[in-house]
């Protein structure tokens with residue numbers, strides 16, 4: 108067979124625009140047709156549908172069809188997905204295909220598209236060309252068109268089914284319209300074909316319908332297919348209605364929820380906050396190691412949080428609890444830097460002098476370095492105000508590389524401040540220690556407890572015993588905060604406490620502490636501190652350079668002597684601050700000058716001097732004692748006078764404590780009964796009402812160490828003889844005239860030097876303490892050691 112064989116040689120008419128589905132009067136039935144295979148489902152004679160085939164190899168077929176006058180070809184169903192190519196087996200074609208008329212063929216992107224109008228069943232009689240373009244000889248099978256009642260009944264059934272189908276899917280009505288344009292609804296053959304074409308039955312089943320020429324049989328096949336289609340469509344419709352309903356419900360819910368969110372946001376109680384809260388709390392615990400009990404407790408609280416209403420007070424309480432519990436640094440420990448050289452450098456950098464203190468601290472750190480950790484120790488720095496206790500504490504933290512937290516327990520009356528309130532209280536809070544740990548973010552900081560000698564006691568519990576529980580390494584492994592109600596391990600915290608005196612620190616607490624004494628500074632030390640630290644610090648604070656503002660040593664010395672004679676340096680620091688501030692005012696007036704502060708100018712800066720050198724009192728009945736208070740050592744003049752001679756008597760003033768009163772009684776008894784041993788008038792006290800006064804009457808004083816001083820004052824009065832000037836003394840006196848040792852030798856020596864007193868009387872039993880003092884304190888001092896009061900009297904008179 109050759110290519111020349113073609114069904115027709117005439118060209119198609121130029122314009123043959125046919126509205127879809129319009130029945131053609133043209134009933135041409137060509138006996139030779141080109142063939143194109145189609146897939147998915149067969150094409151029925153009652154259909155008008157667009158068909159798409161591959162350009163290759165069907166382009167030529169279509170071109171040839173286009174050249175025919177009748178524009179017809181045959182479509183055969185091939186149930187093979189690979190068949191849209193030339194590679195189909197011509198013998199595999201089914202018995203019947205459909206002769207179609209081609210309209211509107213177009214070509215785009217490798218595809219050919221045309222509208223096929225089904226015309227008639229067609230049967231291949233023989234092959235004229237077995238490769239594309241395929242060409243076959245055909246004939247057209249005729250169905251038996253008898254109008255028996257059964258056919259009619261089937262026709263009615265089909266029409267009813269189609270009617271049922273129509274409302275279920277709007278697409279069907281379009282196809283029905285096309286169909287009715289071309290055929291009478293009572294024509295059984297097209298009706299059966301149309302009905303089959305409406306169904307979504309599988310290709311092979313539909314091919315069976317196409318292959319079935321006898322009308323009754325064909326209708327028998329189609330009706331169940333159509334009924335099934337109706338059922339499926341109905342089911343589908345129901346399903347989609349159900350889906351619609353569900354989507355509708357969900358959408359409704361969604362919109363309501365969104366509205367609720369907006370309302371809650373407006374009211375400040377956004378639901379989202381809840382999960383954000385819980386998420387944040389969980390995130391905070393990441394990387395931390397909690398004890399099992401704490402983990403369990405926090406999990407429980409988180410669960411509770413999730414069921415509470417955000418607006419409820421209970422929510423706020425739980426949230427607050429979790430906020431605290433999760434922000435603790437569970438299991439987070441900083442690494443200690445135990446480098447002693449570095450530690451020494453840091454201590455030296457911040458502190459002038461204090462060599463013995465620094466050595467003690469280095470020893471303390473050395474023990475830690477040897478053990479590998481610093482824990483289980485409590486350091487107590489005791490000394491007068493402003494001697495650098497706090498700054499030593501800070502330096503310890505810095506040299507260990509640990510964070511530092513400081514709080515004062517002075518005046519604390521309620522143990523809840525240390526251990527927290529129970530959660531049942533409104534506004535309950537954890538105690539200071541939990542707050543400290545939250546702040547420093549490690550479990551092993553240096554925590555400084557200031558003023559532990561000034562803790563109070565009240566009905567709200569005893570803070571001292573709470574503190575003992577906190578500090579004691581035996582107990583603080585399991586420290587319990589009332590608010591958290593969780594056990595915390597405080598054993599790795601290094602506690603540094605400060606106090607001005609040891610007297611009021613509870614014994615059990617003191618027992619566990621490593622006591623380091625800072626005893627106050629003498630003038631030379633203060634000068635060094637002022638030059639190296641305080642003055643530069645004040646300049647920096649004011650933003651002035653030393654090129655603009657200078658002070659000479661003489662001026663500094665004068666400040667120390669006349670304006671700041673306390674044991675510490677806080678007053679000194681304040682005075683220097685005053686000088687700097689006043690100088691800044693001057694500098695603002697004349698920016699390019701340099702201000703030099705000298706001793707002469709001091710009155711302009713600081714007013715008249717607070718202390719004068721001639722302040723040491725002297726005269727009959729006046730003796731300078733040495734005292735030691737929480738403010739450091741001090742000189743303490745004691746005066747005795749005879750008020751009248753009417754009767755015997757004795758009166759005491761000056762805010763004296765019980766012990767001091769008793770030592771006054773002892774002094775009075777001793778002196779009055781031993782006057783003749785001391786060259787006094789033995790009758791003197793028989794006609795003397797004596798008044799003994801300790802000045803600075805507003806300051807409470809106590810202790811036995813003024814015994815010999817008071818006795819000396821009374822003796823001076825009785826002998827009516829002024830004692831030697833510039834001698835100061837301290838010592839306890841017994842009824843038999845023994846001189847007993849006293850405490851605070853160092854502080855008292857420092858105080859005497861500050862007052863420029865260089866001759867001292869000390870109890871013999873304190874000789875060792877004196878000898879231990881550093882040379883710079885002992886230099887130039889004349890010290891008499893007294894065993895008995897007679898030794899004292901010998902020096903004085």
Ligand SMILES: Nc1ncnc2c1ncn2[C@@H]1O[C@H](COP(=O)(O)OP(=O)(O)OP(=O)(O)O)[C@@H](O)[C@H]1O
Pocket residue numbers: 457458459460461491492493494495496497498499557605636640641675676677680
């Ligand atoms: N040896 C020193 N060298 C340098 N500066 C010092 C020295 N001693 C104290 N200072 C400074 O004096 C000021 C007061 O010191 P600090 O606050 O440490 O005293 P404190 O003993 O803790 O007093 P308080 O008992 O009143 O708390 C600080 O500015 C501190 O730096």
